[in-house]
Amino acid sequence: MKTGRYAGSTQQQARPGPSSELLPILIMDILTYSGHLLSGAWITVQLTLYSSVLGLFFAFVLGVGRVSDNPFVHGLSAGIIEFFRGTSLLVQLFWLYFALPMIGQTLGYDWRFPPMLVGTLALALNIGAYAAEVVRGAIQAVAPEQYEAAKALDFSPRQTMWRIIVPQAVPEMMPSLGNLAIQNLKDTALVSLISLADLAYKAEQLRNFTQDSTTIYSLLLLMYFGMALVVAGLMKLAERYACRWRAGGSV
Amino acid sequence: MSESNQSDKIIEFQNVTKSYGDHVVLDALDFSVRRGEKVTIIGPSGSGKSTVLRILMTLEDIQDGVIHVAGKPLWHEEKNGQLMPASEAHLRMMRKEMGMVFQQFNLFPHMTVMRNVTEAPRQVLGLSRDKAKKRALKYLDLVGMTEHADKFPSQLSGGQQQRVGIARALAMHPNILLFDEPTSALDPELVGEVLQVIEHLASQHDLTILLVTHEMQFARQISDRVCFFDQGKFVEEGRPEEIFTEPREERTKAFLSSFLGDH
Numbered sequence A: 001m002k003t004g005r006y007a008g009s010t011q012q013q014a015r016p017g018p019s020s021e022l023l024p025i026l027i028m029d030i031l032t033y034s035g036h037l038l039s040g041a042w043i044t045v046q047l048t049l050y051s052s053v054l055g056l057f058f059a060f061v062l063g064v065g066r067v068s069d070n071p072f073v074h075g076l077s078a079g080i081i082e083f084f085r086g087t088s089l090l091v092q093l094f095w096l097y098f099a100l101p102m103i104g105q106t107l108g109y110d111w112r113f114p115p116m117l118v119g120t121l122a123l124a125l126n127i128g129a130y131a132a133e134v135v136r137g138a139i140q141a142v143a144p145e146q147y148e149a150a151k152a153l154d155f156s157p158r159q160t161m162w163r164i165i166v167p168q169a170v171p172e173m174m175p176s177l178g179n180l181a182i183q184n185l186k187d188t189a190l191v192s193l194i195s196l197a198d199l200a201y202k203a204e205q206l207r208n209f210t211q212d213s214t215t216i217y218s219l220l221l222l223m224y225f226g227m228a229l230v231v232a233g234l235m236k237l238a239e240r241y242a243c244r245w246r247a248g249g250s251v
Numbered sequence B: 001m002s003e004s005n006q007s008d009k010i011i012e013f014q015n016v017t018k019s020y021g022d023h024v025v026l027d028a029l030d031f032s033v034r035r036g037e038k039v040t041i042i043g044p045s046g047s048g049k050s051t052v053l054r055i056l057m058t059l060e061d062i063q064d065g066v067i068h069v070a071g072k073p074l075w076h077e078e079k080n081g082q083l084m085p086a087s088e089a090h091l092r093m094m095r096k097e098m099g100m101v102f103q104q105f106n107l108f109p110h111m112t113v114m115r116n117v118t119e120a121p122r123q124v125l126g127l128s129r130d131k132a133k134k135r136a137l138k139y140l141d142l143v144g145m146t147e148h149a150d151k152f153p154s155q156l157s158g159g160q161q162q163r164v165g166i167a168r169a170l171a172m173h174p175n176i177l178l179f180d181e182p183t184s185a186l187d188p189e190l191v192g193e194v195l196q197v198i199e200h201l202a203s204q205h206d207l208t209i210l211l212v213t214h215e216m217q218f219a220r221q222i223s224d225r226v227c228f229f230d231q232g233k234f235v236e237e238g239r240p241e242e243i244f245t246e247p248r249e250e251r252t253k254a255f256l257s258s259f260l261g262d263h
């Protein structure tokens, strides 16, 4: 019964045993499934890429805001960070996708946004809030003498932060940002719940149709793992570049 | 000092007091430096020598008194004939007069030597890339670091880093250069190359130099005036020959004799 919808072909009892015919069938299945899953994987890749880039932007803005001397900027950044770290991604996603349009309707605006946009935004805000804490920690680890050197050269506080302090804090951030990027890739699976046809969504669709849970979920695991390896590799490259000025090269 | 008039003084401390909590570091300090003068400050550890320079560079504020740099109040602004605490804009303007060379070099580690020297002229003074580079090459040449322009600070020796630190400060064209123990963090064999550069700068007439050092021989060589600083006050000052060969104060004698043991 393992072969599911190909059950009819097992009638040929003359064959020596099931194992020799099972393998080609499995391979056929995998190829068929993969073709279907790949279109979902492409959505997952796009979503991961967009939300990571946007999340990185949020992380730097919020992380730098968090160390600002200005109490308003400081408080606002801290509030946003805590809010998005303190509420689950799933709820944020549902809120943006289901609740926001309702609120818009009440106020007379059309606040229905495409799932790709909502997914990207929710993922970016969520991962950005976590990454902001990484950015803040790395900024605070920069030697105070660097601020003094910048002041002695008459850099403005803003120039000092963005040209002197933040760039040299980047190597310190890289390992944690690498972990968060992989976390973000895995989190994208949640967007299937707002009917965005990503990898997880396509897999679920396929499984409903074929009932072949074992093969499909195994494939799903491998595909996410493969993508995670690619992300980890890319982050390693980025880390090596960010650390090029350090004595030992790496962190 | 008697022939100098008011406008001659590029730096003037009047009754300056600085304390950390109960600990008084500068105690009603009066002190002045003439334009183009090369002044060395010597004194025991913890006496407040660095504090004098750091206050000038606006890295530390003061509790009392007035400091004038190039005729303008440093930590104050004149408003309606009254001295008010300086705004950030005023401090930024005043910093243009001065440059500082640090004991620990404090180069920007993520920038090449070239960018360390061009960054402030480009971003702060608004020089074009070409102009900033030309200027940087001039000063890197002066400190003998042209061939290392594309390296990062982590690839340089301490002496080389300090020479870049000097070029970086010079590229902002300061009228006053502050050196805080520029060779104290260096291996003995690297001290000479840095002192040589400072000696060359000391031969320039219009540059005012204020140097804190423990290199007594060097202080004697380049200074117009040596000031012995102890417990928040200048105990004694004079021409190097006077201070080093016939100090009047007991504390100066004691301090100098503690150094004779080393050489």
Ligand SMILES: Nc1ncnc2c1ncn2[C@@H]1O[C@H](COP(=O)(O)OP(=O)(O)OP(=O)(O)O)[C@@H](O)[C@H]1O
Pocket: B020, B025, B043, B044, B045, B046, B047, B048, B049, B050, B051, B052
């Ligand atoms: N941020 C600070 N907080 C508290 N005390 C300080 C601070 N900075 C300096 N001090 C104290 O002020 C005094 C003067 O310090 P300063 O660094 O000016 O001494 P110095 O003469 O340069 O000594 P050294 O030769 O060791 O460099 C010292 O007693 C020091 O402990």
Ligand SMILES: [Mg+2]
Pocket: B049, B050, B051, B180, B181
């Ligand atoms: Mg000192």
